[in-house]
Amino acid sequence: MGRRTEGGRVQGRCARSWHGRMLTATAAAAALCVILAPAGPVAAPEPVAARTTADDARTAADGTPGPYSFAEDATTVKGTADTTYSVRLEPGHTYKSSIGPAGRDGRLYYRLELDADSSAYVAATAVPRPGATVSYSDGLKVSLQDGNGRNCSPSGTAHFGATQSPHPIAAWASRETGGKQYACRTAGRYYVVVERSGAAGASRATDPPATTPSSSRAWDLELSYVSEPGLKNAPGSTSAPEAWNSASPEALAGASKHRSGGAGFSRARTLRQGVWDDEIRPGQTRFYKVPVDWGQRFYATADLGSSGRGDGSVGTALTMSLYNPVRGFVDDVGSGYDGRQRSAALDPLPPVAYENRFALNDRVSGMRFAGSYYLVVHLAAQVADRFGEGPFGLTLRVRVAGAAGTGPAYAGAANPRDVFDVPAGDSDDATDDRTAGGTAGTGAGGSGDDGRSGSMKLIAAGGIGTGTLLMLTLGWWTVAARRRAARTLKTAPEDADTASAQLTAPAPAPWEHGATRNW
Numbered sequence: 001m002g003r004r005t006e007g008g009r010v011q012g013r014c015a016r017s018w019h020g021r022m023l024t025a026t027a028a029a030a031a032l033c034v035i036l037a038p039a040g041p042v043a044a045p046e047p048v049a050a051r052t053t054a055d056d057a058r059t060a061a062d063g064t065p066g067p068y069s070f071a072e073d074a075t076t077v078k079g080t081a082d083t084t085y086s087v088r089l090e091p092g093h094t095y096k097s098s099i100g101p102a103g104r105d106g107r108l109y110y111r112l113e114l115d116a117d118s119s120a121y122v123a124a125t126a127v128p129r130p131g132a133t134v135s136y137s138d139g140l141k142v143s144l145q146d147g148n149g150r151n152c153s154p155s156g157t158a159h160f161g162a163t164q165s166p167h168p169i170a171a172w173a174s175r176e177t178g179g180k181q182y183a184c185r186t187a188g189r190y191y192v193v194v195e196r197s198g199a200a201g202a203s204r205a206t207d208p209p210a211t212t213p214s215s216s217r218a219w220d221l222e223l224s225y226v227s228e229p230g231l232k233n234a235p236g237s238t239s240a241p242e243a244w245n246s247a248s249p250e251a252l253a254g255a256s257k258h259r260s261g262g263a264g265f266s267r268a269r270t271l272r273q274g275v276w277d278d279e280i281r282p283g284q285t286r287f288y289k290v291p292v293d294w295g296q297r298f299y300a301t302a303d304l305g306s307s308g309r310g311d312g313s314v315g316t317a318l319t320m321s322l323y324n325p326v327r328g329f330v331d332d333v334g335s336g337y338d339g340r341q342r343s344a345a346l347d348p349l350p351p352v353a354y355e356n357r358f359a360l361n362d363r364v365s366g367m368r369f370a371g372s373y374y375l376v377v378h379l380a381a382q383v384a385d386r387f388g389e390g391p392f393g394l395t396l397r398v399r400v401a402g403a404a405g406t407g408p409a410y411a412g413a414a415n416p417r418d419v420f421d422v423p424a425g426d427s428d429d430a431t432d433d434r435t436a437g438g439t440a441g442t443g444a445g446g447s448g449d450d451g452r453s454g455s456m457k458l459i460a461a462g463g464i465g466t467g468t469l470l471m472l473t474l475g476w477w478t479v480a481a482r483r484r485a486a487r488t489l490k491t492a493p494e495d496a497d498t499a500s501a502q503l504t505a506p507a508p509a510p511w512e513h514g515a516t517r518n519w
Contacts, residue, residue, distance in 0.1 A: 068127040068168045069264035070096055070222050079108025083191050086111040091227035092415035098218050099196055106196030116187040117230040120175045123327035124194050125222040128166040132217050136164055138198035144173040145191045152184035162316035165380035167285045172328040177230055179238040179358050226326040226419055229412035240359035244350045249299055252397045257432040261286030265327060268374055273400045279391035283381035289372040290398055293422040294352050295405030301345040302377055305393025312386045313338035319378045320344055325371030325419050331363045339387055354408045370407055371420045
């Protein structure tokens, strides 16, 4: 590559220009050489313990691809161990943070400045770092407190539960100004308290020796803060509707469309009513969102496909959780797996209504907003031990029933402004990922192939451009060489030796040593 004969001399250069006009072209050639050159001998695999330490140093919150895709516009903040120096969160914003093991390091404070009219909702999504293990009792608790340490609402909690598989979990808390709520009604300073729960002790007897229990490692956090305006007039009722049809509808049938789920709340893929198929691997979590308007009802079923290999069973393999537009937990359902196809369906939920917030049951009170409801599907990591790494087929059947109604008369705008809106349509609606050229919006975290395909497209485009420039450059060199050769023949004396000199083989280039490229 770049070899040239002139007057019996060989110049084997890949990135050295012969004069100023060729500087740009030869730089492109050098870049192509770098792309094609192997990186040298393949290094021995890192020990698991070493990778675990590295994972803690390069957290997903700092942009390293991991099990969760954080919002691209999230601001990194640090929680404090007390209220005095706590950082202020702003409505409509998303934040990155982290929380230490259970104990003093596992309780963090953040500050809110609230008016007397708006309701505030703060949700925290906890993401254990790669290599950690979790137990049934490991979890997260979120509270919203006033200046006297009183909770403004019951604390929201989330646990990994029976799956004992590390994956993103979310909990929420609120300060509400409507209805029968009397505490936390005044304007002023309030505090969000995020706490780790679970044992701070040793790993379980079943843990692999090279892994570290999650209770002794930090988790990454994503915090979201939504402000809901008060009503123009007092609500007509301060009680949740008591009568609604709780019968399950007939399951949807028909051909499915492919839709690859995202790797985080901000990357959730839109599902409208219909049958959708996807793939999921053990340990992976898929995020989807379903627009549901005022007065409408939502149903969802998740089907896990059969496996052609392995045996035995996993007690709780598949979990499907539902979160409302402010990422507040509504309900979940789980299913075991023994290699045969399994199905899990959410229990029927009430129609979306403002008055649902006055119910004591999470399944009812969570259905208090119009907007995009999140379906979060996780396949336990333990499935790989018995049935392989997959991927496994996943089918989602989504139904949105009822006509859209009129929402409450708000006295102002929510923050973010569109959080309670139901879009009339978006780019996801009419597309099938199998026919639309791939997925969109999954981002870092590896929930889809779009990150890899996007990189390959970029490399391909760069390679085509560099290759074209290189070919033009070589063509110019060839023409110039022929002209110089012609001039040399005309001016050489009759007794000159014009025979080609014996070429000495050049030293082998670095990429000719037989090293394997680590792609």
